[in-house]
Structures are given as structure tokens and as C-alpha cells.
Amino acid sequence: MAESVASAQTYYGLDIGGTKIELVACDQNMQVRYRRRVATPTHDYDAFLQAVIDLVTHADADIGSAGLAVGLGVPGVVDRDSGRQLSSNVPALTGQRVGPDLQARLSRPWYLGNDCQCFALSEAQGGAAEGYASMFGAILGTGAGGGYCLDGRLIAGHNGIAGEWGHWSVPAALLQRHGLPVLDCACGLRGCMERYVSGSGLALIHQHVGGDVLDASAIAQRAEQGDAQASQAMRIHRDLLGYGLAGLVLTLDPHVIVLGGGLSKLDALYRDLPAAVAAHLFRGPRVPPILPPLFGDAGGARGAALLARQRHQAARP
Template identity: 70%
Template sequence: MQCWYGIDVGGTKIELVAYDGDLRELHRQRVGTPTRDYAAFLQAIAGLVHGADAALGGADSAIGIGLPGVRDRVSGRQLSANVPVLTGRLVGDDLQALLQRPLQFGNDLQCFALSEAHGGAGAGYPSMFGAILGTGAGGGFCVAGQLVAGANGIAGEWGHWSIPATLLQRHALPVLACACGLRGCLERYVSGNGLALIHEGRGGEAIDATAVVALAAAGNALAEQALAVHRDLLGYSFANLILAVDPHVVVLGGGLSKLEQLYRDLPAAIAPYLFQGVRVPPILPPAFGDAGGARGAALLARQHHPAR
């Protein structure tokens, strides 16, 4: 039986899931991510693949791998803030030499979008944008079920658009440096970490985004203010995303996607930043949640290496 493997590489875990042609799960295994030893990282991937081969009785499955960060299309070298041991490495070449089978690479955010475009919340729409709101902010764009990666493979990196000075001044926010090397990137403000920083900057205690939301629900004034600022910045961000790619639907992912109020409040926060006649598309929760990364990676492999 032919199957496809999807591997989702994160900052703390690497997960392999094998699927058949109908996207039924056949096998799942995860291990911790080696973040300081590159050889151990490669062997962790190889161990998952060999384990799946043994469990399923095959050794020729095409593999899709969702890596965090950006892969330089010319040099092939990886840039990854979440798994720094990968930065500067020829990860694709090294894994190809080690595994000796068809491999297809995307980033983890794009794999999430591709998964939601196939049987997920974005299924049936001519185009969809999968927007991650977690420790960072980014995403992927799919048209007719196909991932649009772009010339550099970075299509969907809306979290690294710059926030305008007027908006920072309105909310008395500093210009923050970003791990990408730029300053004032949207993800520093609209991610879960961004919400926590906004709350702390207004005199609140140093807590995570989930705790800020809980405090606001309990009537804490500082937390309510932080959520209002965060909602306005998200409205601006998503309005620009709509103006840039005009998706038929937006599917949220990441930790903040679990906040029910986002789906209620975001359309009204987006609308003031759009010109007349532009409608806000549906904004939906994900169908697959955290499982979408490996599933999308397997879909990427299947699209490029269809059944024989």
C-alpha cells in the first residue's frame, strides 16, 4: 500500500504521521527536537522514518517535511529562530543523502495552511489564507488547493510586515526588534507573546497571553486595555493581508485561535482599515489544530509525488 509521510518539526518536538491516499492516519510517532546537536537532529528524523517503515512494511514513501523558518532557494541553507541548530545548514541536502527517497520541503506555517485547504476549514473555497497566531505570527496562502510559496518560499510571512509609526504612537508602543533582523514587525505585537508584552507595558504583571485573557474576562482593567490594543493591531494586520491577497476565507491557527471572541470581534476590528466596498472574508477556527502541520507536510509530498 502506498502512503505518504508528513514530518512536522517544531521547537520542542518532531512528529511523523503517515497517511494513505484518502488521508487516513496509519502511523504516528514523535520525539523531542535536538536543538543543539545537528547530527542528533538528522538522526532523530531518520529514526522516525525508519520506525514508520518498519511499522508499515515499506521503505519508499515520499516524505513532506515542514521546517520552521526560511530555506534560501539559492544556497539551500536554512534560517531558523525556533531550532537554531539548523541555521546555516544544508538541511535538505543532508536529509536527502541520509534518507535516499523523494523529499519535499515547506515551512511549518505553510503546511498548516495546506492542511486546512484540504478537508479542513478552508476546503471548498477558491483561495484561503491560514494565519498562525501563536508564539509568532505567519501563515500560508493556497489557491485551488495548491500552496503558493513564492519565489523565495516566503509567501504568507505577514508577521514580518512593518507596523506603521502612527499606530505605535496611538497606542504608546515602542519599536521592537525582531528575531528576523528587522524592527517593528507585526508579530512582535499581534502574536501571543505580543499580547503579553502589551499587557506588561501597560503596567500589568508579566504573564502569558492565556492569563491576560483570563484576567480580562474577570474584569481586570489593564488586561481589558491590552486586549483592546491587541484587537486593533490585529484588525490593521488582517486588513492589510486582505488588501494584499484577497483570500476567500481566513483560517486561524496557533494558541490564540482558541479564543472564541476573536471570531466575533475581528471583522469589526478589520473593517475600519479597509476602503469602501471591500468585505471582510469569513474568519474560521481550524479543523485540525496542532495536527495540521504533519498532515500538510504529507499533502505537500503527495502533490509533488502522486500515487504511482
């Protein structure tokens, strides 16, 4: 998608996912005017860097001018001492200094942030959570992560990892209830929430109960049609996800939760999740509204562009 966005106030945002890299160009009002996406080279770092550079240079050519600054929403965390990345969903990035490497290849201001936090920022500013005093953006895609915003301002935390609920441990008793094994996670821990509540987690649960190898959308569709194994997988997934979101309510008490990632497209979640969350809360707390994202798949990339604008303006003398 391309429209004329040539402007000194154009900002690029890139969302790095486990399956795709998406670039958007936003105008001075943070409206998305251009989009382009490619598959993510998950295991080849040089190919990853080249894919990002190609996206930026293609955008420059298509738009007719260079973006003022680039925001990059990257999965995982950055070691504060070494500046090196840890990313379970894009292994090629682990141990690499992504920002400096991109800066060396394309002379332009680059600003890195967590991809899930960028999604939350986008939905807090002009998105589904606009007007709410606080919000949590919960990503349910290749993995599970999120971000927390107060009054439209991202709260990244002391280590920059606020919102990493996907790496909370699922209680052994809850796994035993559903006969699920304790799974290793690429982050180095075991039994992490994202191994069960992400899209790949739902697919794993479906296989565990005897179902075919299917993606999450196909499982949900079969469940709506009354398929027994798909329905069982959805019930187990909903219980585990309800537990995770209940933990967010008890910890952060957000005024609204906005879902993102591939599973955010499943209508059944918005119908069934409130009761699943309530089942893991004590009497009294109310489940906040659980909403679909306004910006859909473009939310993380738009949030990265927002991040670039904020940091670039703050860096000006």
C-alpha cells in the same frame, strides 16, 4: 496515536515548530492515522536532525512499514543560491542545508516546504477552507506566518515566501498609539508584525501594560474574567492583529481566512476579530469569514504529507 496504516501509499509529514516537532502518517486518502511529537531542539542542529530521524524510525516500527516519502514543513525560508535555511524561530536551522542532511542520514525521498504554507495547503484541501475559491492560512503561534491557496493549490511565489505577513512592519503610528516600543526581530528587521501578534507577542504586551508573566491562553482567560490588564493587552493585540489581517484583505482579498497556531484556540478571536479587521479597511470591502482550523495542531504536518505526495507523484517517470 497509532492505527494500522501499513500501505504502499502511506506518506509522512513533519511539522517543525518553535516548541515541538510533530510527525503524522497519512493514508492514500490523506487521513491522519498516526501521530507522534517531541520537543524541538531549537539551538542544537545535530540534536534536531536526530530528533527527526528518531520520529521517522519510530513511525516505521509502529506502523510496520516505511512511509513512501516524507514531507517536512520547516519555519523560515531557503536561500535559493546556497540552499541554506534562515529560521528565526528555530535558530539551529539557520545556515544549514536541512534537506540534504536528512537525506544523507535516511535514504528516502524528502520534500521540504514552509511550515505555514503546509498548514494552509492542509486547510485548503479537505480542511476548513474546502470549497472556497481562495484562502489565507494565518499562523499565530511562536511566530506569525501563513500561506495562500487558490482553488486548493498552494501559491508559493517567486522566492517561495508568499504568505510571510509576520515580517511586515507595524507602522510607527500604530505602535505609538499603544505606547509600544519598536522591537528587533530575529529575521534582521525591526518592528515585525510577529513580534506583537504571535503568542509570545501577546505575552509581551501583557507585561508591557503591567501584567504578570503569563502565556496567551492564561491572558485570554483572565480577560474573560474581567481582569483590567489582561483586557487591555487583548485590546491592543486585537488592534494590531486586525491591522495585519486587513492588510491581507487589501493585498490578496481571500474568500476565507483560517487561523492556526496556539492562538487559534482562543474563542474570543473569532468573536472580536471581524470588527478589528474592519476598523482598518476603507468603506466597501467586506471582512471574509475568519475560521478555526479543521485539523487543529495536525494541520501543518498533514500539509507536509500532502506536499510529499504531490511532489513524489510529480517526480515519478
